[in-house]
């Protein structure tokens with residue numbers, strides 16, 4: 506099947522499971538990427554079906570992309586992963602199944618955090634990023650509904666970030 510047709514089919518499959526392949530608007534992500542330099546080695550924590558990964562990779566600013574997700578055993582995760590694989594085909598992508606309590610990576614230029622949005626998980630992700638990255642940390646869901654989780658963790662560990670549409674955030678270290 507042609508790639509776009511397969512993406513369309515898998516997207517419909519995800520809808521059948523009650524999931525959207527694109528969970529949120531992405532305008533703010535394009536604005537965030539404009540603030541980043543070129544030749545990035547980056548990690549995304551929480552890649553789901555690869556919507557944001559594709560935007561990062563198509564920007565032309567990413568040389569190497571580490572994709573971290575713990576997924577789960579429900580059948581829709583394999584649909585999401587097929588979508589991720591199709592969307593990121595042809596790029597230098599390393600997929601890692603797990604979370605930041607176990608994953609070890611070399612130095613990075615940028616970490617984008619969009620996985621478990623609890624205070625504990627976001628704090629752990631930020632500390633993981635700080636241990637191997639002295640350039641940029643960003644993520645999603647810095648906004649309404651996340652005052653006691655994402656906002657609290659980011660403000661406490663990194664200071665007030667630059668924010669973008671769709672609850673995206675970025676800190677230059």
Ligand SMILES: C[S@@+](CC[C@H](N)C(=O)[O-])C[C@H]1O[C@@H](n2cnc3c(N)ncnc32)[C@H](O)[C@@H]1O
Nearest residue numbers: 551552553556557574575576603604619620621
């Ligand atoms: C909101 S989705 C990511 C969406 C994606 N960044 C995008 O914009 O296209 C969250 C993802 O985080 C993953 N996840 C949840 N908790 C996690 C954790 N503690 N560690 C790693 N991945 C996790 C889920 O499996 C899911 O795929």
